Amino acid sequence: MLSEKLSLYSYCKNCKVNCCKGTPRVSEKEKEKILKKTKKDYFKKEALGYYVTRKEKGFCKYFKRGKCSIQHAKPIDCILYPIDPIYNEMGEISL
Numbered sequence: 454m455l456s457e458k459l460s461l462y463s464y465c466k467n468c469k470v471n472c473c474k475g476t477p478r479v480s481e482k483e484k485e486k487i488l489k490k491t492k493k494d495y496f497k498k499e500a501l502g503y504y505v506t507r508k509e510k511g512f513c514k515y516f517k518r519g520k521c522s523i524q525h526a527k528p529i530d531c532i533l534y535p536i537d538p539i540y541n542e543m544g545e546i547s548l
């Protein structure tokens with residue numbers, strides 16, 4: 454059994470919102486879904502075919518009033534954090 458010290462629960466319980474201080478990778482499909490709902494384009498295209506969110510004051514621009522403002526379309530990269538998936542040249546997670 455995994456000790457609480459090493460578990461994801463323990464990691465998130467002491468949340469310092471580190472996941473929203475980064476620039477999550479977002480696929481084209483995820484970006485379209487977010488734009489359809491928010492009409493706010495805070496994305497920057499990366500050379501490898503995926504997008505990342507822009508930052509403002511040290512946080513992802515979708516981080517508003519202490520939480521993620523796009524819970525309805527949160528990118529898989531954020532859902533999986535702190536697990537860091539591998540992306541293929543199409544900007545999709547490669548399993």
Ligand code: SF4
Nearest residue numbers: 473513515516521531
């Ligand atoms: S998309 Fe939401 S969960 Fe992901 S880094 Fe930005 S604010 Fe945080």
